[in-house]
Amino acid sequence: MQLGSLRQLTLVSFVVVLVPLALLVGYSQIKLSEIGQIATYEAEYSVNTVRRVSKMEGLSVDIERLVRQYHIVKKDALKPLIGKSTQRFTEFQIPVCDQLLEKRNCSSLTERVIWINQYSGTEDQLLIDAQLAEFKQNLSDLSAQVDHSLDQRIQDQQIYVSSVRQTQFWLTACFLGASFLLIALGSKAILKPVSRLERIITAISKQEESLPPISTSGPKELIVLEQKLHQLAGRLIQLENLRHALLRHASHELKTPLASIKEGCSLLTEQVVGPLNADQEEVLSLLNSSTDRLNLLIVQLLDYNLLLQQAKPVFSKIDTKNLFDEFVTDNSLAIKQHDNQVEMKIELPTIFADQKLFRRILDNLVSNAIAHGSRGRPINIRLYQQGNMQILDFANRGQKIAMEQRHALFQPFSRGEGVRNDRVTGSGLGLSIVADCARMMFGKAEIVDVDYADVCIRVQIPSKEASI
Known part of the structure; x- marks a missing residue:
């Protein structure tokens, strides 16, 4: 019947x-x-x-x-x-x-x-x-x-x-x-169409390429709901594609005039077109600072857009020694400019994760630590295992973060109350990228209290057994 x-x-x-x-x-x-x-x-x-x-x-x-x-x-x-x-x-x-x-x-x-x-x-x-x-x-x-x-x-x-x-x-x-x-x-008959809805919602949340087909039999209310969910998924895909296109085009379109502006500022700074008085040099300094900030924003937008376009993580065993050596080498100049030292305690010889996402986490965390941490104070990095989770603690000294502000800092375009060391207003995407990368690897990022630093960002990623 x-x-x-x-x-x-x-x-x-x-x-x-x-x-x-x-x-x-x-x-x-x-x-x-x-x-x-x-x-x-x-x-x-x-x-x-x-x-x-x-x-x-x-x-x-x-x-x-x-x-x-x-x-x-x-x-x-x-x-x-x-x-x-x-x-x-x-x-x-x-x-x-x-x-x-x-x-x-x-x-x-x-x-x-x-x-x-x-x-x-x-x-x-x-x-x-x-x-x-x-x-x-x-x-x-x-x-x-x-x-x-x-x-x-x-x-x-x-x-x-x-x-x-x-x-x-x-x-x-x-x-x-x-x-x-x-x-x-009876419960199975009632829950069966509900479980189909759950599978559709799960597929939408995981951004899967195809959704379960619409049921041909069952309660009409749930069939109508499945149709609406399919329509919603299609609309979300359109909006996501539109957002990617907007970020991509805006970022690339801004880079061309930005390059011209930076080149012009460089010529003026070198006084190729003539000497500058003190007021002109002050104005030129403001222009250089603004172009640097705009360049940082564009780089972070491109990075965020690239993160959004990565559909699924590719897990593999990563050699932690090579990974962190490359990471320190690539960021050594920025670290030396702020007189920081990196103290690492790597307890895992390998880590099971997506290499690109994990490296993006490290780059954004060190950028955040340099921008907001105290100059001349060490940056502590610790990688260890806790149960089925691989834990990365990234700690620095500086202004402590209030408990009510911690969750908001992982939201896109959300900035803290502290002032950056480079006096540049950030985009508010750094910690959001960290949280999104961790979430794509079925983990999470949070700010925790430790006794050896003022700020510690902890990233937890499931090990191979837990993620499978």
């Missing part, structure tokens, strides 16, 4: 789950009603049977007394009384005997009643005593047989109730198991 909406799917799943429970409740009600009826019937039967036997015992005393009186006084008026008592006795005896399987006591008792009805008063005393004693004994045996029969019926009821209880237990187990199975199937 094809369900048209999520509401219908949920409602049908709920009803289907309730079916076994409804059957269990119905069966329980039927059996409970049967046990109630049996209990009522058995109670009435027991009370009536005991009442009849009690009446029979009372009548037997009256019959014995009337027979002995008739034997002594020989009055004909006693004969009808004897007949009436034996008749009532027989009326009570017949229903009792009908319920008994063994009829021997009933037959003997019936023979004694017949003899009493036919008694003419001529028999001797010994015969009367014998017949009445046999009558009493038969009645006593019948009473004992009735008691045994009632006990047996009670035992049969207990056995029946026990069997119903056992059957109820197994049915409850089966029906509850069926309900749990239906709950699992």
